[in-house]
Amino acid sequence: MLRDKALMKNQIWRRVEQQLWAMGGYALSRQVPKFAGQNSLHGTIIFSSVILVLTFSSILFGMPKDAEPNVPGEIAFYLPPxxxxxxxxxxxxxxxxxxxxxxxxxxxxxxxxxxxxxxxxxxxxxxxxxxxxxxxxxxxxxxxxxxxxxxxxxxxxxVPKDAGAYQKRTILMIGDSLTQYSIYPRHLLDLCKGDTNPTITLIGSHVPDSNCPFNRHEGYGGWTAKAFATRYTGIARIGDYRKRGSPFLYQDVNEEPKFNFGRYCVEFNNGKKPDFVTILLGANDIFYANDGSIDRIIDEMLAHYDKLIKMLHGFHSDTKIGVLLPLPPAASQDAFGVNYGCGQSRWQYKRNQHHLVKRLIDHYGNREIENVFIVGTNVAIDCVHGYPPNNALHPSEYGYYQIGDVIYSWIKAILDSKS
Structure with a gap:
């Protein structure tokens, strides 16, 4: 009985601490475990309820005058939380x-x-x-x-510039060609140099540039969430990346391909969980969708995306997963003409991408308690100057750097000791 109450107290303060972090209750969130350790279950429940109300109220009443957070309007309009x-x-x-x-x-x-x-x-x-x-x-x-x-x-x-300083952390990046190009992972490594930053190690089986062995990940051109969840070729993690299957699938005792993230971590992270995982997928999933098929296609994508998250948290629930919102396309239809002729228009692709952003926020938003975070990569990229004139979906180096900046800021916020 006493053990059950202790477990319940621990669960309560963990939930409140996560919610306060999401709402910005910095130092206050750190008082919850301290209080829970010194007081009864009943006192913990009361204290937790009061501070949640107070913190939420301070944020709500800190909103600009007459500004309701969201007003449904005549145009589709979404911001990350x-x-x-x-x-x-x-x-x-x-x-x-x-x-x-x-x-x-x-x-x-x-x-x-x-x-x-x-x-x-x-x-x-x-x-x-x-x-x-x-x-x-x-x-x-x-x-x-x-x-x-x-x-x-x-x-x-x-968050402070020195958030996470000297902390050693590992990061697994999952994605398509945007990740395979390895520019934003490299930029993240560069940003984390210096004594005000964490020491990060990228993990993964794919090293596109042998001259940069530390820049590794699981990024593959043309891949979808379904590919990571189901693609099995008998070749993975080594050899020609174009022939590889999902790096997370291994044959089980019945020679059937199954997720085995524990085995993956043994191979690529000394058996330890990654501290962070980022997932940047969607461009290939939705590319050929139209207004009639987009929801069905996103439903299928989210089903496989959920399997990836279940796999990651099945190994260790403390891994922080960043759902990177998919990027909008280059600002010009001309880039689509160069790449796809008349096969796809910028407007249709943007409709698809924008709807996917909404669905991802609806599906994965407000899940910080589960260590799943929405990361607003989509809002931060300059679609006019951050893409070359001849590429509709792949940014210039400047655009990739903007993606890396967003990921860096998210990681620093997670590691901030004052949060």
Whole structure:
């Protein structure tokens, strides 16, 4: 009986600590385990309930005046629940990336936030050490007669520049060609150099550049969530990557391919769990979808995506999983013409991508308690200057760096001892 109560107390404070972290209750979240260790189960429940209400209220009433967090409107308009930021790393929200309109210049975007500046195509913010904290941000979309046609809000969470300093962490990156190109993983490694950062090790079987053996991951051009969950060729983790099956599938005793993430970790991480996993998939899953088929295709994708998350957390539930929201395409239809002729239009692809963002937020949002986090890679990339003129879906180096900046900021936020 006493053991059951102790377990229940432990579960309660763990849940409250996670929820407070998600809402930005920094030091307060660290008081929950301390209090739980010193008080009864009944006292823990009361204390936990009170601080959750107080913290949520402080954030809610910190929103700009008359700004309801989300207003359904005439255009599809979505923001991730939290945008993470670190001093000296530029943080941006590009307006065209967060709404589904043919021409964003036909609308007025009005940002309400105590930090950053609003430009014609984006809100942007270069934090300093004086900006540590949590800030509400609300964006309204207005038409030519100044009518509000959509509104959405998020929280900007700025963590110290030395968050996670000297901590050793491992990261597994799962993805398609965007990951295979290895630019944003390399940028993450570069960002983590120096004594204000964690020491990170990338794990994985795929090393596209033998001259950079530390830049490893599981990124394969053309792959989908289904491929990672089901593709079995008898060749994996070695040899020609184009012939490989999923790195996470192994033959079981009946010679049937099954997930065996524990065995994978033995091979590539000394048997230990990865501390972080990022998943950047979706471009290939939805590429040929249309308005009639998109939901069915996303349903199938999410079913396989769920299998990957179950596999990862089946080995260890403490692994932090970052659901990287899929990138919008290059700003120009011309790039689609170069790559695909008349096979796909930018507008249809953006409709597909935008709907996938919504479905991923709906499906994986508010699951920080399960160590599943929405990471807003989609809002931060400059689709005008961050893509080469001849590529519709693969960014320039500058665009890939913007992806790496977002992942870096998320990892620092997770490791922040004051969170």
């Amino acid at each position: 939290v945008i993470f930021a670190v001093p000296d790393i530029e943080t941006s929200i590009y307006f065209d990336n967060i709404c589904l309109v043919v021409n964003p210049s036909n609308y007025v975007f009005d940002v309400n936030c105590d930090k950053g500046i609003q430009q014609s195509e984006r809100w942007t913010f270069l934090p300093t050490s004086k900006d540590i904290g949590l800030y509400s941000l609300v964006i309204e979309v207005r038409d030519e007669i100044n009518r509000i046609i959509a509104r959405s809000g998020t929280m900007i969470k700025v």
